[in-house]
Amino acid sequence: MSTLNPAYAAIRQQAYEANMQLPALGLVLFTFGNVSAADHSLGVFAIKPSGVPYEKLSPENMVIVDFDGNAVEGDLRPSSDTKTHAVLYKHWPKIGGIVHTHSTYGTAWAQSQRDIPLFGTTHADYNTVDIPCAPPMDDAMIEGNYEYETGFQIMNCFNDRGLDYKEVEMVLVGNHAPFTWGKTADKAVHNSAVLECVAKMALLTEQINPQAPRLKEALKRKHWERKHGPDSYYGQS
């Protein structure tokens, strides 16, 4: 292995630790997912190498990539989803980590091309809107620069709906699967686990009551505000 730039050591470690959480949290089967961690001051991110089993990962074999998707450092090929991560980092500068999984319940909603409805307070603790499902990719996107276009499909979905990526940190891509992000890779993994939990609850809710109502506005606001509002009283100060 060639000598590694010490400037990238922190994001290598963050990406490694975050990737290792995916199997531990039951969010991936085999190599069905990837995490990256970015350093915007250096204009690069560290991402899982493609197709490498989690037990073979190390901080040293994370691949360093720039925000145009070019490999900067590393001996292995980066995740096949690298260009999607690159587009989001380039255009959404407050993101420090991104996760993509094929977690079962989130992916089932994506394959159904449906937003995850906001039925309860668990969901409202994280989002005051349904978790958006971006439209499936069209043939030109699929035949073109597919993973790069996936990034723009996510961004266009947020722009079309007037959503702020700093408030809603998760999305489904129709017929594909979830992507989540956050200020750190660790937070992006947390969001990925929350998405999966909420996706499962929403499916069960519709099964138990196909006419289940959406969470009412007052309860939605209460749960969001008590965790994220200016007068938050969740947790310890």
Ligand SMILES: O=C(CO)[C@@H](O)[C@@H](O)COP(=O)(O)O
């Ligand atoms: O989307 C898919 C597969 O459809 C990929 O994200 C997943 O298998 C992970 O691929 P990588 O091992 O990161 O290249």
